[in-house]
Amino acid sequence: SLKYFSTLEPAVYILMKLQQLLSYTRKAIDDYNLIEDGDKIAIGVSGGKDSLTLLYALHGLQRFYPAQFDLVAVSVDLGFDNFNLTPVTELCNRMGIEHVIVKTEIGKIVFEERREQNPCSLCAKMRKGALNTKVKELGCNKIALGHHFDDVIETILMGMLYSGKVETMMPKLHSQNFEGMELIRPLYLVKEEDIKAWRDYNRLQFIQCACRFTENCVSCGGGRGSKRDEMKELVEQFNKMQEDIEIEVSYIPDEDFKKQLALAMSEEKMPDIAVVDSSDFQFLHHMKAFADL
Numbered sequence: 001s002l003k004y005f006s007t008l009e010p011a012v013y014i015l016m017k018l019q020q021l022l023s024y025t026r027k028a029i030d031d032y033n034l035i036e037d038g039d040k041i042a043i044g045v046s047g048g049k050d051s052l053t054l055l056y057a058l059h060g061l062q063r064f065y066p067a068q069f070d071l072v073a074v075s076v077d078l079g080f081d082n083f084n085l086t087p088v089t090e091l092c093n094r095m096g097i098e099h100v101i102v103k104t105e106i107g108k109i110v111f112e113e114r115r116e117q118n119p120c121s122l123c124a125k126m127r128k129g130a131l132n133t134k135v136k137e138l139g140c141n142k143i144a145l146g147h148h149f150d151d152v153i154e155t156i157l158m159g160m161l162y163s164g165k166v167e168t169m170m171p172k173l174h175s176q177n178f179e180g181m182e183l184i185r186p187l188y189l190v191k192e193e194d195i196k197a198w199r200d201y202n203r204l205q206f207i208q209c210a211c212r213f214t215e216n217c218v219s220c221g222g223g224r225g226s227k228r229d230e231m232k233e234l235v236e237q238f239n240k241m242q243e244d245i246e247i248e249v250s251y252i253p254d255e256d257f258k259k260q261l262a263l264a265m266s267e268e269k270m271p272d273i274a275v276v277d278s279s280d281f282q283f284l285h286h287m288k289a290f291a292d293l
Contacts, residue, residue: 018056018060018198020194021053021056021057021060021190021194021195021198022057022060022061024187024189024190024194025054025057025058025061025186025187025189025190026061026065027189028171028185028186028187028188028189028190029061029065029186031171031189032171032172032184032188033172034142034171034172034184034185034186035065035067035069035142035184035186036067036069037066037067037068037069038067038068038069039067039069039070039141039142040069040070040072040138040139040140040141040142041058041069041070041071041072041140041141041142041143041144041184042071042072042073042074042131042134042135042138042140042142042143042144043055043058043071043072043073043074043143043144044074044075044076044131044143044144044145044146045073045074045075045088045099046075046076046146046207047075047085047087047088047206047207048146048206048207049195049196049199049204049206050146050147050148050187050192050195051145051146052088052091052146052206053146053187053190053195053198053199054144054145054146054186054187055071055073055091055092055095055097057186057187058071058144058186059071059095059097071097072097072098072099072100072138072140073088073092073097073098073099073100074099074100074101074102074131074134074135074138075088075099075100075101075102076101076102076104076106076127076130076131077101077102077103077104078104078106078107078123078127079103079104079105079106079107079108080107083207084207085099085101085207087207088207089101100134100138102130102131102134104126104127104130106123106126106127106130109126110122110123110126131143132175132177132178132181135178135181136178136181140181141180141181141182142181142182142183142184143181143182143183143184144184144185144186145183145184145185146185146187147169147185147187147188148187148188148190148191148192148195149187149188149189149190149191149192150191150192150193150232150235151169151192152168152169152188153231153235154228154231154232154235155167155168155169156168157231157234157235158227158228158231162227169185169188170185171184171185171188172184172185
């Protein structure tokens with residue numbers, strides 16, 4: 001069986017301690033008001049590093065966070081023969097968290113019936129539908145997903161380069177199809193390199209996606225890169241070309257954003273990359289270069 005979370009060993013230097021993980025997660029929760037007293041939160045758990053890191057972080061916070069909330073882990077089984085969620089169930093049992101597995105035939109529909117050449121979009125939509133339906137049945141009012149800081153930046157770049165628009169992931173969204181349901185991203189401020197460092201230091205292993213399409217994905221160790229893989233490489237190139245580039249995700253209230261935008265325009269400077277459209281939030285997502293341009 002896979003080893004998920006070993007006992008943390010003492011060390012003077014470590015890139016990502018559990019305490020740091022909880023600190024970044026709590027900051028996102030506090031800054032964006034992601035968790036409130038009485039919430040029942042379903043964690044979407046695929047078995048990968050991000051979703052299980054989120055599971056571990058919320059379980060850790062649950063013990064001392066001021067607001068009282070309940071957790072349930074929900075996994076969507078796509079129907080692949082070689083996909084085994086038993087280690088996830090065992091981990092949840094040790095944590096005292098219920099693990100619900102949603103059985104589907106999404107894999108069969110996508111690959112055998114529809115024979116999709118680029119199946120990721122359809123698969124994601126079907127998984128989202130299966131997850132949301134089960135979460136509603138369980139009486140949860142929030143779904144927590146494991147998207148992290150790098151996902152936010154890569155989404156901005158993909159939208160700009162491939163869709164001609166600036167948009168990104170929000171830390172909190174109200175569901176349009178399920179009344180009273182909210183989607184939250186508690187790892188919003190956690191960088192992927194820190195998740196990997198924490199994983200590697202503690203020799204943690206996770207479930208490899210059973211979808212045969214990901215066998216060729218660079219992120220999963222294969223040979224063909226996805227658009228998101230291309231964005232990762234682009235950010236790496238930015239860092240190599242200009243070490244002073246700093247990528248941030250910041251919360252800026254409505255009025256402050258308008259003032260900053262007006263100031264940039266009055267000084268005939270290009271404003272930072274921004275997307276500002278949400279019923280509850282006003283965000284500025286920006287890449288800021290501190291070198292002279």
